[in-house]
Amino acid sequence: MFGRLRTRDRVVLQVLATLIAIPFAYPIIVIVATSFEGQGAIENYTAVLTRTPFLRFLANSAIIAGGTIVITFVCTMLAAYAFSKLRFPGRQMLFVVVLGGLVLPAIALIVPIFTIMLGLGLMNTHIAVILPLAAITIPFTVLLAKNFLDGVPDEILEAAKIDGANTLGTLFWIVLPLARPIIAVVLVWTFLQSWNEFFLPLLLLQSSDMQAVTQVPLYFTSEYGSDTPKIFASLVLISLPVTIAYLSLQKLFERGLTAGAVK
């Protein structure tokens, strides 16, 4: 955008960008470096993995993320397909109803979620966290996927119709293969949301064998006092899956995020 830059200008840009980036990199460096201190890296990480229920927490979070991803993915693709390509009474209104969930903070539902899960006897079960998580994730993923499908030309679907495909067949054999980029975004986004969620597990999973990874630091502080290097080792471990997910799908993820938010 600047056109051609002189060497002096490029040096100025480089220095400014570095000055801004340092405070953003510094905490990451501190976290990783601290996790190597105390009794040493190997001892810290093995302690977290073997002498605490960390793997149990990891499994709980994986179950919660898996369940949320399945429900969110199925609901999102069916709904986005209908909102973008089918016509039915109340289409516009129902779309607004789904989008309404976008502005809602989950914590505003603390009383109903707590009493309903208590009443249904679902406290301390994965499903108690999965259902509200899916409900607050679906509005955003439906918006992203509908925006994407709006860009798929109707002619392609018309051709499938002439070839005799029915509505569901068109979704399976034509729409889903074309929608692969946005499917990746829906899956990664839902994974981030469910893996990183703190409030719902805090509220609904209180028995110590049901907790999620985001509760690990609290668990550590109450069980082991403040052994900072080990707590930071646990922070690194719980951040690894999301970091790997982001880095491996970086391009796709950023494109999807901006496509949904810039429109």
Add this chain to the structure above:
Amino acid sequence: MATLHSPAVRGGRLRALLYVLPALIVVVGIVYLGIGYNAYVSTLEWSGIGDDRRPVGIDNYIGVFTDPVFWTSLSHVAIFAVVTIAAQMAIGLTMAILLSGRIFLGGVYKVVMFLPVVLSPAAIAVAFRDILSPGGGLNEALRAIGLDGLTRAWIAEPETALMAIAVINIWAWTGFSFILYQAALAQVDTDLIEAAQLDGAGKLRTLWSVVVPQLSGTHATLVLIGVIGALKTFDIVYLTTGGGPGRSTEFLTTYIYKTAIDGFQAGYAAALSMVLLLLSLLLTLIQMRANRFGRS
């Protein structure tokens, strides 16, 4: 009927409803029924766990609006929103512009800016609680560059605690502004930039009067997401200061949590939740309206 408007896929009109049904059941079943139930509970005096429900009409709402803690929390959210949104937009835009100059290792800078966005706020909060402690990383860095006089217990002192939480949020979310600005900058009309430079405008002047106004859609999106985000903020407050010291960093969300779970006042917490809900709805509508008028 006009074939122009015929849907791409034909099928029973009502059968199409089946496709949106699963999403509707989950969203309506939890979000909308939840709000309805919340509205009902907000008219009760109730501990949340027993059979001690007693209808009190609008007493809880009167209580909310005459509750000094409510107004304090609201003012904290407002200050937090203004500070974090302004800083995130300014830093994010500056970085997006700098990186558009194709600098060395641009990809690394990008990952550094965006990585915090994907990390769990719970992990970020715990890390910063330590970094901002009296013997933590920030004070260490200040001492290293000779600014010993500035060191303090950032999150334990009422004067700095709210700003400390704002800084954590800025660190965590600036990457989001940055990514959106980067995408928007790629779509800026380059003819206008060239025209401005032919007219003799300098680079900074061109940026400010030609590029920045073209990003108005992104500015609006970021303000909207930022305001809702500020109202939703819970994890980083709960896990760093817990709303303290005193009430100096109480947010509406932490106040609701304490009222419902620690205070066993489900009715009052439900009323607070309804106010939070209406507030986010109202602010969203105002901004969407303002944005539409701004464009036309």
